[in-house]
C-alpha cells in the first residue's frame with residue numbers, strides 16, 4: 001500500500017483510506033450494518049496496510065466511532081485515526097442543518113460545543129488522542145462562528161496533545177484560504193469522483209499549492225462505480241442513494257449510461273487484472289492534487305478489494321482514456 005504525507009502534519013497515511021460512514025448504519029444506508037463484520041472490515045484494512053480510517057460522530061450517532069474504537073484496540077499505533085466535529089445534536093446550539101431519523105442536527109463550530117465534542121469522540125473511540133480532527137461542515141448563518149474562533153480552539157487542542165493535525169471538509173475556496181491564514185490545516189476532505197469533478201476547478205489546485213492533503217469522498221459514487229449496482233436495485237426512500245439531489249447518477253436513465261460506460265472498460269480491467277472498483281480508485285488517486293481516496297466499506301470483502309487498488313498504477317494513456325470517456329459521458333439528467 002502506497003502512503004503519502006498528510007499535508008505538513010508529519011503523519012503519513014495510506015492513499016486508500018477506509019471510510020466508516022456506512023459502519024454507522026441506520027436508515028441512510030438501507031441494509032442493516034453488522035458491527036461484528038464492521039470490526040472484521042476495520043481490522044482487515046489495517047492488516048492490508050490501510051492505516052487511514054475516517055469516521056465522524058454523526059455516522060450513526062456515535063456508532064461508527066464506537067465500532068472503530070473497538071476494532072483498533074491493541075492496534076492504536078497502526079491507525080491514522082481521523083474523525084470530525086461540527087455536526088451537533090445534543091441541543092439546539094448552532095444553525096439547523098438537517099433532520100435524520102427524527103433527530104435534529106445543527107452545524108456548530110462554536111468553541112463550547114467543540115470542547116464537548118472532542119471529549120465525546122475521545123471517549124467513544126477509547127483513545128487519548130485523535131490524529132486528524134476535521135470540521136465536518138463549515139459554520140453558516142444564522143449562528144455563524146468565525147473561522148478564526150474555531151481555529152483557535154483546534155490549535156489549542158493540538159497544543160494539549162488531544163489532536164495531532166487539523167483538517168476541514170466541504171469548504172469553499174475562500175474558506176480554505178481563511179483556514180490557511182488562521183494557523184494552517186493538514187487536510188481538506190470533499191466530494192470528488194470521476195463523475196463529480198467540480199473540485200478540479202479550484203479546490204484541488206489550491207490544496208496542491210498549499211501542500212494540503214486531500215481526502216476525496218464518494219469516489220466510488222456510493223457503490224455505483226463498482227458496477228455492482230444494476231438496474232434492478234431499488235433503494236429505500238430513507239437511503240442516501242435515493243436522494244436525487246446528491247446522487248442523480250442513480251436515477252435509472254443516468255444509471256444505465258454509467259453501467260454502459262463501466263462495461264466499456266472491460267479491456268482495461270482485463271489488462272490490469274483488476275476490478276472496476278480498483279480501476280476507479282486507482283484513477284482517482286492518480287489525479288493531480290489528490291493524495292488520499294476514502295472508500296467506504298461495509299465488510300471485509302469490500303475492504304480487501306479496495307485496498308488492492310493502493311498497489312495499482314495506471315499508465316498515463318489509460319488515465320487519459322478514462323478521463324476522455326467520463327467527459328464524453330457528460331452530465332446526469334436532472335429530475
Ligand SMILES: NC(=O)c1ccc[n+]([C@@H]2O[C@H](COP(=O)([O-])OP(=O)(O)OC[C@H]3O[C@@H](n4cnc5c(N)ncnc54)[C@H](OP(=O)(O)O)[C@@H]3O)[C@@H](O)[C@H]2O)c1
Nearest residue numbers: 019020021022169217218219220221222223294295296302
Ligand atoms: N466529510 C463529508 O461530508 C463526507 C461525506 C460523505 C462521505 N464521507 C467520507 O467518505 C467515505 C467514503 O464515502 P461513502 O462511503 O459515502 O461512499 P463510497 O466510498 O463512494 O461508497 C461506499 C459504498 O460503496 C459500496 N462499496 C464500496 N466498496 C465496494 C466494493 N469493493 N464492492 C462493492 N461495493 C462496494 C458499499 O455500499 P453497499 O455495501 O451499501 O452497497 C459502500 O458502503 C465515507 O465513508 C466517509 O468516511 C465524508
